[in-house]
Amino acid sequence: MPTIAVDKARLFEALGQDYTTEDFDDLCFDFGIELDEDTSLSRRPIVNGKQEPAQLKIEIPANRYDMLCFEGISLMLNIFRGKRTSPDYRLVAPPKGELQIINVSKETARIRPYVAGAVLRNIKFTKESYDSFIALQDKLHQNLARQRSLVAIGTHDLDTVEGPFTYEALPPEEINFVPLNQSRSMTAVEMMEFYQGDRHLSRYLPIIRDSPVYPVIFDSSRTVCSMPPIINGNHSKITLNTRNIFVDMTATDPTKLEICLNVLVSMFSQHLEEPFTVEPVKIVSPHNHQSRETPDLTPRETQAEVSYINKCCGLLLTPSDICSLLKRMSYTASPSRASPDLIDVQVPPTRADVLHQADIMEDVAIAYGFNKLPRSFPSESGTIAQPLMINKLSDIVRLEAAMAGWSEVMPLILCSHDENFAWLNRKDDGTTAVRLANPKTVEYQVVRTSLLPGLLKTIRENKHHSVPMKVFEVSDVAFKDMALERKSRNERHFAAAWYGKSSGFEIVHGLMDRIMLMLKSAFVTGEEGLQAKGAGEAAYWIEELDDPTFFHGHAAAIHVRIEGKEQIVGVFGILHPTVLEKFELRYPVSTLEINIEMFL
Numbered sequence: 001m002p003t004i005a006v007d008k009a010r011l012f013e014a015l016g017q018d019y020t021t022e023d024f025d026d027l028c029f030d031f032g033i034e035l036d037e038d039t040s041l042s043r044r045p046i047v048n049g050k051q052e053p054a055q056l057k058i059e060i061p062a063n064r065y066d067m068l069c070f071e072g073i074s075l076m077l078n079i080f081r082g083k084r085t086s087p088d089y090r091l092v093a094p095p096k097g098e099l100q101i102i103n104v105s106k107e108t109a110r111i112r113p114y115v116a117g118a119v120l121r122n123i124k125f126t127k128e129s130y131d132s133f134i135a136l137q138d139k140l141h142q143n144l145a146r147q148r149s150l151v152a153i154g155t156h157d158l159d160t161v162e163g164p165f166t167y168e169a170l171p172p173e174e175i176n177f178v179p180l181n182q183s184r185s186m187t188a189v190e191m192m193e194f195y196q197g198d199r200h201l202s203r204y205l206p207i208i209r210d211s212p213v214y215p216v217i218f219d220s221s222r223t224v225c226s227m228p229p230i231i232n233g234n235h236s237k238i239t240l241n242t243r244n245i246f247v248d249m250t251a252t253d254p255t256k257l258e259i260c261l262n263v264l265v266s267m268f269s270q271h272l273e274e275p276f277t278v279e280p281v282k283i284v285s286p287h288n289h290q291s292r293e294t295p296d297l298t299p300r301e302t303q304a305e306v307s308y309i310n311k312c313c314g315l316l317l318t319p320s321d322i323c324s325l326l327k328r329m330s331y332t333a334s335p336s337r338a339s340p341d342l343i344d345v346q347v348p349p350t351r352a353d354v355l356h357q358a359d360i361m362e363d364v365a366i367a368y369g370f371n372k373l374p375r376s377f378p379s380e381s382g383t384i385a386q387p388l389m390i391n392k393l394s395d396i397v398r399l400e401a402a403m404a405g406w407s408e409v410m411p412l413i414l415c416s417h418d419e420n421f422a423w424l425n426r427k428d429d430g431t432t433a434v435r436l437a438n439p440k441t442v443e444y445q446v447v448r449t450s451l452l453p454g455l456l457k458t459i460r461e462n463k464h465h466s467v468p469m470k471v472f473e474v475s476d477v478a479f480k481d482m483a484l485e486r487k488s489r490n491e492r493h494f495a496a497a498w499y500g501k502s503s504g505f506e507i508v509h510g511l512m513d514r515i516m517l518m519l520k521s522a523f524v525t526g527e528e529g530l531q532a533k534g535a536g537e538a539a540y541w542i543e544e545l546d547d548p549t550f551f552h553g554h555a556a557a558i559h560v561r562i563e564g565k566e567q568i569v570g571v572f573g574i575l576h577p578t579v580l581e582k583f584e585l586r587y588p589v590s591t592l593e594i595n596i597e598m599f600l
Contacts, residue, residue, distance in 0.1 A: 001059045002143055003036055006070045008054040010128060014074035016083060024056070031080050032366050033067070034059040063353035065144055065259065069136040070128070071267045072350075079330050080367070086330040087276040089266055089297040089349060094119070094279050099293065100246065101164035102217075104285035108169045111208060112152070112215045112228060112250045114257050115167045116294040117281030118265045119158060120245040122273040129271055130240050136267060140260050148204050151251040151260045152229030154217065156236035158244035161219040167250070169213040177224035178234045188214050188227060195230070204229055217248055246281075254290075259352040261295045266350045299332065299346035304357040306341050312361050314374040319343050325367035326360070389600055390492050394474045397494050397596060400518045404511055406470040406496060411454030413476065414444040419453040423582035425548035434478050434488050447478040447488075451495035452549075452591055456583040459499045467587060468500030470507075474596070495593040503574045503588040505554065512558065512572055512592050516540050519599045521560055538562050540569075551576050558594065570594030 012018050019027065025035040040054035058073065066072045078084045094100070102117050125133070137153045145151035172188035179191060186194060192209055195201040207229055208214050217225040219236075226232040228250040238245060247265065251257035265278045280293040306319050317325075319335035322343055326333040330351070336342035347354045354360065365373060387395070398408060414436070421428045434447040448454065451473050459469055474494045481489040496511055498504030513523065524541040542556040549555075555573025559566060572592035580589060 001034075001062050002068060002139060003057050003059050004068060004070075004073065004139070005055045005057045006073060007128065008038070008040060008056050011056060011070065011074060014070075015077060015081070027077065027081075028058060030366070030369060031077060032061065033064075033073075062143070065140065065263045065352065066267065066350035068139040068143070068263075069267055070132045071136075071270055072263075075267075075270065076330060080328050082328065086327065086332065086348060087266075087270070089269065090277050091280050091293075091295075091297060092274070092277045094121070099280060099282045100158075101282045101284060102248070103164060103166045104283065104287070104290070105166065105168040106287035107213060108167055108215060108250075109288060110213055111169050111211050112252055113288060114251040114254045114290060115217075115283060115285070116249045116251075116257050116261045117165075117283065118247045118261060118295050119279035119281060120247065120265060120268060120272060121158075121279050122243060123245055123268070123271050124273070125240050125242065125271065127240065129268075133268055136264060140263065144256055144260060145251075148229035149207055150253040150256045151249055153260060153264065154226035154228060154232050154248040154250075155238055156225050156232065156246045156248070157238050157242045158246040159242075160236045161223060161225060161246065162221065164220055165225065165246075165248070166218045167215070167248075168218065169215050171212065172214050175214055175216050175224070175227060177227075179227075179231045180234050180237060182234060188216075191227070191230065201230060215250055217250075258294070258296070262297065262349045262352070265295055266297065266348075295349070297349045299348055300354075302345050302347060302354075302357070302360075303336060303342050304345055304360040306343060308357060309361045309364050312358075313365050313368065315368070317364075317368075322364055325364050328367040329363040331360075331363070390597060393596055393600060394492060394494075396518065397515060398472075398474050400515060401472045401474075401494070401496065401511065404514055406472045406511065409455065409458045409471045409473055410475070411458055411473065412444075413448055413478075415446065415448050415453045415457075416442050417445045418582075419457070420446050420448055420450065424450070424452060424579055425576060431480055434480055449477050449479060451475060451477060451493050451593055452497070455495055455497040455591065456579075456585065456589070459497060459589070460583050460585060463585070468498060468502075468504060470496070470498055472496035491595055492597050493593055494596050495591065497589055497591045499585065499587055499589050501587055503554075504590045505574055508572055508590040508592045512570075512594070515594065516558075519596075521562075521599075524561075545571055545573065547571060547573070549576060549579060550574060560598065562598070567598065569596075569598045 021038045021041065028035045035056060036059045037057040044052040044054065060067045067076055079086055100117065100119055102115055104115055137155070140153065141148050175188040176185055178185045192205055195205060214227060216227050219225060223235055224233045225236050226248060249257055249261050269276045269278050278295060278297060280295065282293050283291055285291050306322060309322060310317055319340065323333040323335065326345065330348050332346040334344050336344045345360060402408060417428070420433060433449050436445055439445045455471055455473060458471060462469065472495065476490045477493050478488055478490050480487060494515065496508060498508050521538045521540045524539045538560065540558060540560040542558055545555045545557040546552070547555050550573035555571060557568050558570040558572065560569050570593050573590065575589045575591060
């Protein structure tokens with residue numbers, strides 16, 4: 001969860017009350033956030049001859065994007081405490097009556113197809129609110145915007161630029177402007193080289209570096225406002241004296257785009273001369289049917305069942321009681337005229353996390369007080385839960401292995417590169433394992449692609465126990481997969497290892513047969529009269545395997561045929577002596593590893 005540091009004295013002033021650390025911790029718990037640290041209780045550094053002001057470091061739930069800044073925290077806590085009502089966010093017309101316009105070029109579809117904008121007019125910045133404004137953008141970039149890959153935010157002094165604006169995608173050689181906090185003009189190509197060594201901006205360069213066109217926003221005089229998602233232009237830089245702010249956002253995800261815009265303008269609209277008002281911007285984008293006015297601050301209307309809320313919470317609240325509790329959580333709610341079991345709820349534009357009446361029920365429980373809820377589980381419940389199929393299958397495999405006399409172990413998912421490859425006599429082709437960018441120790445360099453290193457390390461650390469040892473694990477391994485959004489995928493594997501004075505090959509083979517039988521796969525043999533029943537539906541067989549991990553001639557691949565499709569799901573065999581030597585094991589080891597996801 002993100003942690004937000006706020007000035008202690010300033011927050012208590014905004015709340016209109018001083019708290020002890022214990023009392024404020026209780027308030028945070030009641031609201032569903034957590035006080036991580038009060039720096040007034042420890043030594044604080046001296047900055048420019050003065051001790052750093054006391055700060056409260058507060059952990060915010062990952063779904064509450066509206067509380068990633070001082071303004072959001074103070075506003076929500078004041079509403080929760082009944083010190084103020086939920087704000088009425090409104091769109092207002094500009095002084096001259098004409099909206100600012102962003103004309104979108106169809107070439108932007110090649111790089112960042114979506115754009116939105118807004119204007120915050122007559123804002124009054126202090127040093128603290130200005131810093132908070134910048135910090136909120138950074139928090140949104142880091143969390144919801146996925147390091148600017150989904151959304152990039154640009155803010156500009158509207159008095160230094162003039163609309164209408166254009167959003168285009170041009171070859172990098174044709175983009176030339178003075179970047180933020182610099183004094184000389186550069187082309188986009190030069191910026192890529194200039195910022196390569198920048199600790200902050202270098203992480204964003206790969207987002208557009210290899211694209212033939214870069215996104216860029218111009219004003220009416222072709223002055224560059226920003227080159228998202230990298231940097232803004234220095235010409236429109238905002239300062240403490242800025243009175244009117246033009247906000248532009250570009251994105252690859254339209255949903256995240258609207259959420260970021262709503263949160264940013266809603267939180268800082270409270271610093272305007274007319275609080276909680278926002279001037280919309282007209283987006284002209286006919287080529288992808290995205291022409292509209294942004295932002296849309298209309299509350300979302302939904303309904304929740306009184307009986308569902310009471311069942312989940314174990315309470316007997318009336319519709320009026322529930323509506324009163326929801327007002328403490330910044331909703332607008334009233335009993336529905338359609339049914340006595342329904343309440344009409346208006347979800348504020350800052351609460352994109354509210355997707356279901358379960359979210360409304362949770363906020364009712366928070367407003368009521370978790371500590372006040374009945375501690376006995378109700379006889380009737382509105383909650384519905386069931387395990388994921390992969391977890392259910394994993395539990396079945398665990399139970400079978402345990403009943404066969406094997407002990408489960410749970411080693412770490414990270415291991416060293418050598419343990420995952422060289423020590424198992426395997427080569428790394430560079431496209432298999434997920435590497436850590438900055439590992440703190442050589443023991444945690446890659447995400448394992450096999451469960452064997454963990455099992456062998458467990459045996460190594462327990463060599464003082466009597467033999468034979470029979471251990472197993474059911475857990476995930478990870479592989480690179482550049483076709484997926486996150487560039488990696490997990491697989492659920494089952495692995496077992498026998499360590500003893502004899503090889504134990506036949507015992508591991510027996511465990512494999514038991515697991516496959518439990519998975520309703522029949523063994524296929526070429527001998528007449530020994531064909532197992534059911535082999536036509538799901539069947540398995542083994543074939544000799546030449547794998548450097550195992551002793552030559554003592555390893556086999558496990559083949560299965562499910563619904564007519566043949567595939568290899570695992571291997572088993574006696575480990576090669578060089579593998580045993582690397583893991584410092586003096587007795588033979590036989591291992592088995594199966595990808596159980598194939599049986600879902």
